[in-house]
Amino acid sequence: MVFSLIIAIVGHEIMHGLMAYRYGDDTAKNAGRLSPNPLLHVDPVGTFLVPSLLYFSTGFLFGWAKPVPVYIRTVIRNGGYLAAIQVSLAGIAYNITLALCASAVLHNLTAPSSMVSLFIYSFFSYLVVINVILALFNLYPIPPLDGSHALSYFAAWMGWHKVAHWMDRAGRYGFILLVLLLISPFSIYVFAPMHYFIGLLLP
Template identity: 35%
Template sequence: MNFDLFWLFRSLPAVILGLTIHELAHAYTAFKLGDMTAKNEGRLTLNPLKHIDPLGFILIVIAGFGWAKPVSFNPEHLKNKHRDEILISLAGPISNFALAFFLLLCARGLFVLPYFHYTATGIEIINLLVSWAVINFGLFFFNLIPIPPLDGSHIYTTFLQKTNPRLFQLVYTYGTWGLLLIILIQVNTKIQILPIMPLIKAITNYCITLLHFT
């Protein structure tokens, strides 16, 4: 495991912003769908201290993978439980995708400023925004992995919890431990079990081409 202080300094703002936007999106979607739990817990805020989980944040710093504090909601307050639970879950990753694209738009805007991208400072700022976009594309793909407790798993666990609670508990418990094992293997070896990096590279290159970075 390589601890890169330079990477940390450059990337931490994007991680904090990404996690904050991600959890706020969960909370806001739940609120709009009729549940007040997140609002009452003070999660409808851009204050990162309300969303950061200490252990998850430490893991992000030292391992590159981690999590924020989950947003609570009461399914009984939702009009369409299964559909709305899925919408709440998907809101987080989608917000990271939107944030990543917005950061690329900002980079593109700076890129077309006269002489800006010819200066060392200008190039550094543009590259920094692109790297922050890459991080948020990473949060998007990582959270869509269909392994509990990640958001992608709610596509099927929301039904499983109702139809087979015992199987749901097994999937959730072993899925969580399995995910941690996969993260440890990827961090400490060259084995890539989850093909996240190729996906991040592909979507970043596509968006850069779409925005005409030339």
């Protein structure tokens, strides 16, 4: 689970930086944040505290890495708002791709017959689960999730500047809204799409 989580969340953040670098923003590169070294992406709360508390209280593993620095004005100047949307969704695209690849591997593995094969099977299973959760959860248009940034840039791209401005201002309350949503009875609907797609991808 730990290996799968690190690959999912570190790769997610690196992809944001790589996409921004494609459009001329070298902020992440200069900060050394395009490296696959997980120690450079550790967030004390999101990488250790939250996953540990969740796992030992519910058996559920979820977390996040330290956000990769991106100077989005450079991206917009060089590639427009469409480039900013690509930067926002790059991590999600990575997680979806990784989940699909892990699912393909799982469907070609035989039933585990040893500790080694069980480890391999479990590793790819958790790659599917964690990457699906990260991808779909981040798609929700609630700050500070990636979906909210993509929607804000889309609104600006379409000329809906009042909507984009309102979303930027609402960002300060997004984390509180997110926490309230997750501890409310409506959380079952938040995770329902994830359960559905995990069921499709796992053998």
